Amino acid sequence: MTLVRVDHVSFGYTANRRILDDVSLDIAAGDTIGLVGESGSGKTTLLRLLLGLTRPDSGSITFDGKPLDPGNGAFMRTFRRQAQVVFQDPYSSLDPRQTIRSIIAEPLRSLKIPGDHAKQVGDALEAVGLERDVGTRFPHQFSGGQRQRIAIARAIVPGPRLLLADEAVSALDLTTRIRIVDLLAGLSKSMSLLFVSHDIGVVAALCRRIVILEKGRVVETGDTASVLANPKHPYTQRLLASVPRLSLNEVSS
Amino acid sequence: MSSATMTAPREQKRHSLILWAGLVLVGLHIAIALLTFVWLPYDPTAMAGGRLEGPSLLHWLGTDRLGRDLLTQMMIGSRIALIVGIGAVAIGAAIGVTLGLLAAFASKWLDDALAATLDILIAFPTLLIAMLVVAASDTANLWSAIIALGIALSAIVARLTRILAKRVLVMDYITAARTSGSSWPKIVAIHILPNIWPTLSVNFALQFGLAVIAEASLSYLGLGAPPPNASWGRVLQEAQGTVYTAPLGAIAPGIALVSLAIGVNLLADGLRDTIDPTRRAR
Numbered sequence: 028m029t030l031v032r033v034d035h036v037s038f039g040y041t042a043n044r045r046i047l048d049d050v051s052l053d054i055a056a057g058d059t060i061g062l063v064g065e066s067g068s069g070k071t072t073l074l075r076l077l078l079g080l081t082r083p084d085s086g087s088i089t090f091d092g093k094p095l096d097p098g099n100g101a102f103m104r105t106f107r108r109q110a111q112v113v114f115q116d117p118y119s120s121l122d123p124r125q126t127i128r129s130i131i132a133e134p135l136r137s138l139k140i141p142g143d144h145a146k147q148v149g150d151a152l153e154a155v156g157l158e159r160d161v162g163t164r165f166p167h168q169f170s171g172g173q174r175q176r177i178a179i180a181r182a183i184v185p186g187p188r189l190l191l192a193d194e195a196v197s198a199l200d201l202t203t204r205i206r207i208v209d210l211l212a213g214l215s216k217s218m219s220l221l222f223v224s225h226d227i228g229v230v231a232a233l234c235r236r237i238v239i240l241e242k243g244r245v246v247e248t249g250d251t252a253s254v255l256a257n258p259k260h261p262y263t264q265r266l267l268a269s270v271p272r273l274s275l276n277e278v279s280s
Numbered sequence: 281m282s283s284a285t286m287t288a289p290r291e292q293k294r295h296s297l298i299l300w301a302g303l304v305l306v307g308l309h310i311a312i313a314l315l316t317f318v319w320l321p322y323d324p325t326a327m328a329g330g331r332l333e334g335p336s337l338l339h340w341l342g343t344d345r346l347g348r349d350l351l352t353q354m355m356i357g358s359r360i361a362l363i364v365g366i367g368a369v370a371i372g373a374a375i376g377v378t379l380g381l382l383a384a385f386a387s388k389w390l391d392d393a394l395a396a397t398l399d400i401l402i403a404f405p406t407l408l409i410a411m412l413v414v415a416a417s418d419t420a421n422l423w424s425a426i427i428a429l430g431i432a433l434s435a436i437v438a439r440l441t442r443i444l445a446k447r448v449l450v451m452d453y454i455t456a457a458r459t460s461g462s463s464w465p466k467i468v469a470i471h472i473l474p475n476i477w478p479t480l481s482v483n484f485a486l487q488f489g490l491a492v493i494a495e496a497s498l499s500y501l502g503l504g505a506p507p508p509n510a511s512w513g514r515v516l517q518e519a520q521g522t523v524y525t526a527p528l529g530a531i532a533p534g535i536a537l538v539s540l541a542i543g544v545n546l547l548a549d550g551l552r553d554t555i556d557p558t559r560r561a562r
Contacts, residue, residue: 078459107461120452123558124474130453133470137461165557181456 029092030056030189030219031077036086038072046072048243049086054189059220061230061251063266064240070223073240074193077221078112079103090189108138111182115194117174121166127152127177128162134185151180155210172203179210189219196229208233227266231255239263299550305543309536313359322349324356324510332526341532344515345522353510354532360511361492361540364426368491369484371430372437377480379434380441381468384449395442401435407494409435414503422505425498429491440483444476478552485548489541496537512536 031054038047047069054060064070075081076088079097088095090106097103111134114120121130131148134140140147149159155176166174175195182190192211196204211220212233224230230237230251237254239247239262247260258264321340322328327347334342341350383394401409406429413428448454448471457467496513498504505511512533519529 080455080458104461107459110459112456112459114452114456116452120456122451122453122457122471122475124556125470133457133462134460137457137463137466167558178456181460 028056029053030058030090032089033073033077034087034089036073036076036083036088038069038076038081038083045243047076047083050240050243050245051086052238052245052248054219054221056188057219058236059215059222059234061227061234061237062221062223062240063225063227063230063237065225067242068240069243070225070240071193074112074191074221074223077191078110079106104138107134108140108185109187110189110191111185111187112191112193113175113178113182113195115197117171117178117198120178121174123166125165126162127164127166127169130166130177131162131181131184134181138185140185147184148180151184152177154183154214155180156206170203172199172207175199175203175207176210179207179214183214183218187218189221190214191221191223193223194225195222197224197226204229227255239266295550295553298546299554302543302545302547302550305539306547309358309362309540309543312355313362316355316359320352320355322352324348324352328352332522334526335528342526342528344518344526344529350515350529350532353515354512354536356510357512357515357533357536358540360422360505360509361495361537363422364429364495364511365488365492365540365544367423367426368429368433368495369488371427372433372487372491373480373484375431375434376437377441379438381445381472383438383442384445385464391442395439398435398439398442402439406432406436406490407497410494410498411501411503414498422509425495425504428498429494432494433487433491436487437480437483441476441480444479445472448472448475478556481552482545482548485545488544492540493537496533 031052033050033052036047036050037045039045050069050073052060052073062070062073072081076083077095079095082097090110093102095102095106128145128148131151132144135142135144135147145162148162152159152161157173157176157180161169166177169177179195190211195211196207199207208229211222214220215233220234222230222234234251237247237249237251238245239254239260241260241262247254247258247263254263255267258267325348328349329339329343329347331345331347332343333339333347336342339349339351341354344350344353379394379398383391383398386394409432410425410428413431414424417424417428454467454471457471462470492512495504495511496516499511499513500517502517504513516530516533519526519533523530
């Protein structure tokens with residue numbers, strides 16, 4: 028079943044330069060998709076469109092069969108509950124003046140989700156591998172990896188069906204990165220995951236399908252294993268060629 | 281972690297010292313101002329002794345050139361200074377924060393227009409703008425002075441608010457708040473104002489000092505509160521002619537002004553550091 032359908036979507040901040048050019052993409056329920064591309068390829072813009080923060084210039088996006096319309100308040104309330112996001116920079120994504128509890132509870136409060144919020148926040152903290160009782164503390168008392176766990180807790184607390192991760196592990200050190208990827212892999216069993224990254228290695232480990240974006244166009248898409256084993260587009264080949272060199276350097280140094 | 285916990289107590293001690301110094305200074309002025317409503321040593325408008333007497337047990341700060349008790353005038357001055365400072369900052373903050381937030385959210389051309397207007401307003405000295413407003417309102421009284429100073433200060437507050445709000449608006453936690461379903465008014469109240477407040481409040485304290493001094497200047501020029509509202513600026517003006525024979529008339533308002541301005545600034549610094557969670561011990 029298709030959860031999200033991106034249908035011939037184009038977007039440009041100025042008329043003559045296209046950030047996204049005729050992008051089509053399906054996210055099936057329960058799928059994990061890696062969206063790969065260099066900085067400036069339009070990954071983050073596509074994410075903003077998928078979150079309903081910006082409207083496409085042309086084309087359409089549907090969520091669960093309904094058009095994603097930022098102006099439709101009633102639809103957006105149910106949509107916000109079902110689609111959540113984790114950002115790259117764990118230092119900018121948590122309000123420094125709020126307690127962890129109130130940060131994680133914000134979607135529950137704003138989307139008026141019924142139930143015992145304190146318990147839901149505790150459950151979310153536990154689900155991301157933190158203690159239930161850290162809720163009274165402030166973001167600056169946590170490390171980058173812990174902050175990213177808190178950001179993930181905020182994203183999963185309303186029980187979304189789609190989790191968008193925008194370079195969510197790129198700012199973390201190697202060992203922390205692996206732990207957060209493990210956490211996301213566990214979560215992807217119960218929700219769809221769109222994992223935006225320029226790190227093809229992490230995508231290979233985490234995602235069943237891969238979409239390669241270059242200069243606002245989808246240049247290659249398919250099963251991660253087959254795309255990586257037999258890249259057809261020159262850009263994908265170049266992306267892949269840069270990976271072994273890096274791992275060789277890491278081994279020799 | 282360990283080094284932070286080791287330095288934290290000393291840091292906190294310094295913060296609370298600043299807070300206490302501010303509380304004592306401002307508290308003293310407030311206590312005196314409140315006292316004036318129920319008790320004054322002498323009638324502020326009546327001759328209470330000889331002219332230009334030096335300090336004595338009867339007149340702690342002596343008398344002015346009309347024989348009025350200087351301490352009485354100074355006490356009333358405290359009340360006026362506090363009313364002017366609080367009133368002007370409240371007006372300046374209300375107008376300034378609203379305009380600044382509006383500019384931060386506005387489309388590019390409106391933001392540019394507002395920013396340019398604010399820059400032009402700020403280029404004029406606060407006092408000059410205040411004088412223009414007082415002149416335009418054609419009756420010089422305490423309230424016209426307060427409104428004038430409030431309007432003059434609002435440009436500075438607006439520009440600062442605009443810059444601070446823009447800096448917060450690009451943060452990921454604002455986007456996260458939007459994807460969490462929070463409305464813009466809610467985002468302003470929960471995320472933007474608390475994050476710009478520490479810098480704003482310190483600026484308000486600075487503005488308070490400026491307002492009190494500017495009101496003294498307005499009174500000195502005869503544009504402030506009319507008698508019997510003996511503001512410090514008026515006391516200073518009236519003591520001007522006799523500054524060599526009775527210097528206390530000029531020194532006392534000066535000390536009062538400086539102590540209040542410093543007190544308010546210490547209080548704001550102390551409060552900011554005590555409230556700020558990122559400055560608390562880990």
